[in-house]
Structures are given as C-alpha cells and as structure tokens.
Amino acid sequence: MQRNYTDKEIVDGIRNDEKGVLEFLYKENFHAVAYFIYSNSGSEQDAKDICQDALILLYEKIRDNSLELNCSVKTYLYSVCRRLWLKKLYYKSKYTGKIDEFEDVFSTTEQADAEEKEKDFARMEEAMNGLGEPCRTIIEDYYIHKLTMVEICEKFGYTNADNAKNQKYKCLMRLKKIFFSA
C-alpha cells in the first residue's frame, strides 16, 4: 500500500533524493489536475505534460532552496498546474482572460528565473536532438548514465578505449558548437 507523506517529508525527501516521493506526489495530484485540464479543453496527454512540468518545477525549487511555501504542497502544485495550463491556452489563443489574475503563486523574478531555465533546457534539448547518432547516445551514456570509457568502447564496438575517448571528445565539441550557436 502507498504510504502517505507529510509536506515536510515531501520537501525533505526530494532534498535527499528519496525514492518514491515523486511517485507519491504524481499519483496524489494527477487526478485533480487532469480534471481541471479536461474541463478546459485539454487531453490526457496535456494533463500528463502539465503535471510533470509542475513536479519538475517543484523538484528544482526544492533542490536549489528557492521554494517559499505558504500553502500546502497540494495547493501549490495545483495552482502551478493551473497557471501553466492557462498560459499554454493563452499562447494557443484559446484563453483570452488575463493570466495575471492567477499570478498569486509566482513573483516576477521567479517567473523570469523559470523562463530562463526553460530556455536553457529547450536549447540543450534541441542541441541534443540535433546531435545525431551515435553522438547522442555516447554523450548520454557518459554524462548521464556515467558509463566508463571502457564500457562505452565495448558497447559501441570501438577498437580501443582511446578511440572511444576520441569519439566522445568529438561529440562533446559538436554538442558545444550546436549549443552555443543556437
């Protein structure tokens, strides 16, 4: 059976990378968010995306100690989702009301910060998508999955680790070039 977390346990859990916290949050909040999004011309896919976006935002805020919580985590997440979705609708020009009415959760600096991050992420995502294979996998294996050069060498069938290293270097330089030129 799923265990319950208090708000403090949630914040501490995310800070310490505890397993199961994000899962709990997602399960706990998805339905309410989904209901809001369905009733505002969204699909299940939209609900999923928004809910994940909101959880990522919460996660990052807790990790860099910038979260100022003056309501429950549940309320916070719900209002973030609501805001994200209205904003999305606004850009699709389906929602013509003011988003400002829902600004209660974010200050302007927080917004600017979030947008900056979003841009940063989008740029990197585009760079990674544009990297092509095998570079993308090599970079992910080395920097995210923390495979060693020997493991990468075996996985991709390079003749020796130095060859693999050279390839990784080229890939990184390519990533750098795409990233900074975007």
Added chain:
Amino acid sequence: MENKRELQDLIEKYFSGQMETSEQKTFEAKMATDAALAEEYVSYQKLMKSFGLYASRKKIRKKLEEVHTGMQTSVDSSSIRPAKIRSLLSDPKLWSAAASVALIISIGTYLFMNYVNSLNGNDKAHYRELRRDIEAVKSSQNKIIKELNDKPAMNQATFGGTAIAISADGYVLTSYHVVKDVESVYIENKKFSRLKLKKVYTDPRLDLVIMKVEDDSFKTFGNLPFTFRKNNLDLGEKVYTLGYPKQDVVFGEGYISSLNGYEGDTASYQIAVPVNPGQSGGPLFDEQGNLVGIVSGKHTENEGSAFAVKANYLKKAILANDSLNANIHLPKMNYLKNQGKIQMIKKMQDYVFEVKGYN
C-alpha cells in the same frame, strides 16, 4: 587535435573535482595566464550547467512517465462511472471474449487493407510530383525553330525544379525526385548565374536531396537572411513560395490548409498555394521569412492543394546526416523579420535557384 583533447580532459577533471591539490594548483595557475583556456573552461561550465538541467529533467520525466503508465489512468469520459467499468472488466471470460473479438477485427482489418492496397496498385494515385519536364514543353517549340532555320537546338535541360540555399558555403536543398535520374545538375539565378552541383546526401523517403556547389568560380552565398522555423505551423498560417515553373522566378501566396500531407503523411503540410511543375524543391516561407518547408508535390484531383515537407524534418535529416562532420552551417539569424513582404521577397530571390538537370 590531440593537444586540444588533452586540455579538454584536464578541464573535465578539474570541473568534476577529481584533481589532486597540486595538480589543481597548476591548472589554476595555467588558467590565470592562459585566457583562451579560461574561456574554454567557462564555456564548458555553462554547457554542463545546462546539460545538468537537461539530464535531471529527462530523468524525472522518464520516472513520472513510468508512474503514469503504472497508473493506467483515464479520467475522461470513461471514468464517470469507474466502479461499473471495473466490475465488467474483472470478469476473465469477458476479457478473453473481448480479446478474441479484437484479434479477429485486427486480422480482418489487416487483410482488408492489404486488399485495398493491392487494388490501388499505386499508393500515390493522386499525388503528382512537380518536376518540370522541359523536354515536353520545349519539343513543340523546337519543331517550330527547326522548321525556321533547321538548326538543332543547343544542349537542353531535361528536368527542371527549384532549389534553396541552406548554408553560406554552398549547400543547397531540393526535392529528390527533381534530380533522381539526371547525371549533372546546375542551378541558376540572377545573382549567382550558373553553378554546378554535386549530390551530397539523398533521402528518398522525405523526397529530399542535399547538394553542394562545386564550381571554381564560387566562393560563398554570403550570409543567408533567413532561418529554419523552429516551432510547427498552425492551421491557416500564411505562407509564401518562390519557384521556377518557367524561366523567371514566380511568387505564390497561400496558407497552411492541413497539418498533414498526402494521405496523412506527418512529415509534410498540405498547403493551399497555387503550384505548377517546376516548383518542386522550392522554399515555403512564413510571414517572418522563416523557412517552413520545401514544396514537393500536389494533389491531382483536389485543385489547389499542394504538399510541402516540414522544415523540422528537413533540419533533422540535414543534421543527422551531418553527425560528426559538422560541415553544414545552417543559418542562424533571420534578417527578414520586420522587412515587409516586398522587401523580403526581393532579398529571398537571391537564394532561390532554378534547377536544371541534364542526362
């Protein structure tokens, strides 16, 4: 190369804090004197910061995706009375019955679709590629000329189309079907006159070919004024084409009429722009002067619907082909944004070419 790689290794080692104290000191001293190294280090730091963000978000998303799949949620219409639905589906007999019905239907559909396809014979029954058969147009003219002075016409192009420059150093994009069965390809326009091309990469699936100018006289196209559009277009957005259905450039204007192309092809748009043979490979622009697609063909039955391969597919194909060589420098800046239509077309013309293929 070797040297640069070693420096990069040092930067990474320092960044990840794996250096011994003495080594660290040497490295810091080196950075203090070597501005280029310091700059390298700062840009690596920046790259890794963004990469860290990317990695962490991807990880969370993947995790949540698993959670979501595990939940098997569906709160929409079907969940209005979830209890009842569950009680029905928990009956194993019903399950097996449902499964066999589904199986029969899917096999049936498969066979039926095969049958339909075989009837059709050709999947692209109503699709026409817009390559210009110059021969056909010219032959009647030739007859007249021949009758006039009985001299054979000079070396004539067999196929024509349109092409667009995609990088300053001479890479050009056009439709695959325009050049698929020709031996030599030339492009021509007012500004650059006549240039010889060689094929670099072909993608018949996307109907795309990348070619490069190989002409001694050619140096550069100069800075291209447009970029590839990043996000997708919306239904009804205004678009423009430039192309060579005849020897002069022709402008066309219209809108996106469907987000998918011929028979639901997701890699292309359906556009309501008048196009004619010879316009294959021509660029499709939005109002800001971003390249949004390449005209590829039109519907033979529906008047006024043509198709264009989406720019992000083009870009993907270009970059994927270019994984390690990094030769194709796509344009980065859009200089046309606020220039008005007439000005935009004027500038754009210099980068749109008539393609001539010879057998």
